[in-house]
Amino acid sequence: MDSSYDIHVFTTEIRNLNKFKRSNIHCFKRSYVEEIISKIKTKFFGKYQNLSFRQINSFSALIDENKIELIHAHFGYGALQIYPIAKKKHIPLLVHFHGVDASLMLKKKNYVEQLREMMKYAKAIAVSKHIAANLIDAGIPEDRIEVQYLGIPIELFKYVKRTSPSKLIKTHRNLQFIQVSNFVEKKGHIYSILAFQKLLNICPGAHLNLIGEGPLLHSCKKVVHKNGLSNKIKFLGVKNSEEVAEIMKKSDIFLHHSITSKKGDQEGLPTVLMEAMSTGMIIISTFHSGIPELVKNGFNGFLVREKDIEGYFFAMKEVLQLGDDRINQNARKTVVSSFRLDKNTEYLKKKYSDTITKKQF
Numbered sequence: 001m002d003s004s005y006d007i008h009v010f011t012t013e014i015r016n017l018n019k020f021k022r023s024n025i026h027c028f029k030r031s032y033v034e035e036i037i038s039k040i041k042t043k044f045f046g047k048y049q050n051l052s053f054r055q056i057n058s059f060s061a062l063i064d065e066n067k068i069e070l071i072h073a074h075f076g077y078g079a080l081q082i083y084p085i086a087k088k089k090h091i092p093l094l095v096h097f098h099g100v101d102a103s104l105m106l107k108k109k110n111y112v113e114q115l116r117e118m119m120k121y122a123k124a125i126a127v128s129k130h131i132a133a134n135l136i137d138a139g140i141p142e143d144r145i146e147v148q149y150l151g152i153p154i155e156l157f158k159y160v161k162r163t164s165p166s167k168l169i170k171t172h173r174n175l176q177f178i179q180v181s182n183f184v185e186k187k188g189h190i191y192s193i194l195a196f197q198k199l200l201n202i203c204p205g206a207h208l209n210l211i212g213e214g215p216l217l218h219s220c221k222k223v224v225h226k227n228g229l230s231n232k233i234k235f236l237g238v239k240n241s242e243e244v245a246e247i248m249k250k251s252d253i254f255l256h257h258s259i260t261s262k263k264g265d266q267e268g269l270p271t272v273l274m275e276a277m278s279t280g281m282i283i284i285s286t287f288h289s290g291i292p293e294l295v296k297n298g299f300n301g302f303l304v305r306e307k308d309i310e311g312y313f314f315a316m317k318e319v320l321q322l323g324d325d326r327i328n329q330n331a332r333k334t335v336v337s338s339f340r341l342d343k344n345t346e347y348l349k350k351k352y353s354d355t356i357t358k359k360q361f
Contacts, residue, residue: 005349005352006024006066007024008024008025008026008062008066008068009024009025009026010026010059010062010082011025011026011027012027012028012029012030012051012055012081013027013029014027026058026059026062028054028055028058028059030052030055031052031054034052034054034055037050037052038050038052045110046108046109046110046111046114047110048077048080048081048110048111048114050081051081051082056084056085059082059085060085060089063085063089063091064089068091069091069092069356070091070092070093070094070352070355070356071086071091071092071093071094072094072096072348072352073093073094073095073096074096074098075096075097075098075100075101076095076097076101076102076105076111076115077101077105077111079093079095079118079122080111080114080115080118083118083121083122086121086122087121092122092123092355092356092358093118093121093122093123094122094123094124094125094351094352094355095118095119095122095123095124095125096124096125096127097124097125097126097127097131097135097268098127098131098268099127099131099265099266099267099268099289100265100266102126102131102134102135102138102268103131103134103260103264103265103266103289104261104263104264104265104266106134106135106137106138107263107264112138112139115135115138115140116138116139116140119140119141119144122144123144123145123146123355124140124144124145124146125145125146125147125148125351126145126146126147126148127147127148127149127150127268127269127290128147128149128268128269128289128290128293129147129290129293130269130289130290130293131147131268131269131289131290132145132147146351148344148347148348149269149293149294149338149339149344150268150269150271150274150339150344151271151274151339151340151341151342151343151344151345152271152274152275152278152335152339152340152341153341153342154278154335154336154340154341156241156242156245157245157248157274157275157276157278157279158245158249158278158279159278159279159280159332160248160249160279160280160281161280161325161328162252162280162281162325162328164322164323164324164325165252165253165282165319165320165321165322166320166321166322166323167323168252169203169205169320172205173205174205174206174207175203175205175206175207175252175253175320176206176207176209176250176251176252176253177196177206177207177208177209177251177252177253177254177255178208178209178210178211178247178248178251178253178254178255178276178281179192179208179209179210179211179212179254179255179256179257180211180212180239180244180254180256180272180275180276181211181212181256181270181272182212182213182214183212183213183214183215183216183217183220184214184215184216184261185216185259185261185262185265186258186259186260186261186265186266186267187212187214187256187257187258187259188256188257188258188259188286188306188307189210189216189220189257190216190219190220190223191257191259191307191308191309191312192208192255192256192257192312193208193220193223193224193229193233194223194309195257195309195310195312195313195316196208196229196232196233196255196316197227197229198309198310198313199313199316199317200229200232202317202320203320206232207232207233207234208232208233208234208255209233209234209236209247209251210233210234210235210236211236211237211238211239211244211247212237212238213237213238217235220235221235244272244275245275245279248275248276248279248281249279251281252281252282253281253282253284253316253319254273254276254277254281254282254283254284255284255285256270256272256273256276256283256284256285256286257285257286257306257312258270258285258286258288258289258291258306259286259288259306259307260288260289260306266288266289267288267289267290267291268289268290269289269290269291269293269294270291273285273291273294273295274294274335274339276331277294277295277300277301277331277332277334277335278331278332278335278336278339279332280325280328280329280331280332281328281331282301282302282319282322282327282328282331283295283300283301283302283331284301284302284303284304284312284315284316284319285301285302285303286303286304286305286306287303287304287305287306288306291303294334294339296334299327299330300327300330300331300333300334301327301331302315302318302319303315
């Protein structure tokens, strides 16, 4: 963030440290018994403030030892865990809402009641206007919420001038499609796959690369194999940011068929869309959650209704007819203008400073 900030990360579990390396990480995992007690508290009593006494004492000691002046908690349910400590020590609390914590979780009465109580003390940052609206509908006062879009490092995801799809087809060159996301229901991989299958009937030279892992990876592989698409759709596994950026440079069209899951889980505003747009790739996504705040249909990308396989196919078909780079350039300009990591960082630095000095808390 800045050399003037001494940042400490508090967590109850650690994953992907090989991809996200940093110092000052303090992790206090629950023991097996503590995990059972936590699940019981949540299931039977609706308690999301469920750190164990050991974890509370450990985090409290670290806060005192490192003279923490502000706590920035990611996801509403994570904030509820640290909230009692922040309030007891009179430390300002910023809560960053990203997606599931302001969609699916809002169906839980006890969770919402605890959020309302916490937000009398804390301030919220929502990653999109849609997420903010969900929180307001749940009873969080509008004056406790600010919308701040996430950003991406545009210097990593540089603009690449591409040959238009129509010219690629005329010169018999293959079109490279790509989707980068975890294999979970709300990412809509199955709809991307089935729509792409229809596209192959009119564009047999197209290829689709799928990057990521997750619980639905196996079922998606089964569909691809069953439909005889294994030579056209490849699963590349997990890639880090640098690897994704390199693959994006060599790709033409980006798919991201976001949907609302059966249980009600939604996206916030996927940063991977910003990354793809920053490279000037053509985006085909859906009218879902905060995505229309980034992708303007027909201007810097294309959007269709959720789960509309036929509509998604027609959007792909429309993209094949593009003969210039207007959409590509507009995509890059959008990200450079409003979705840059450095702008997001400057916002947080000011927010931290104002909050610590009580100007906005």
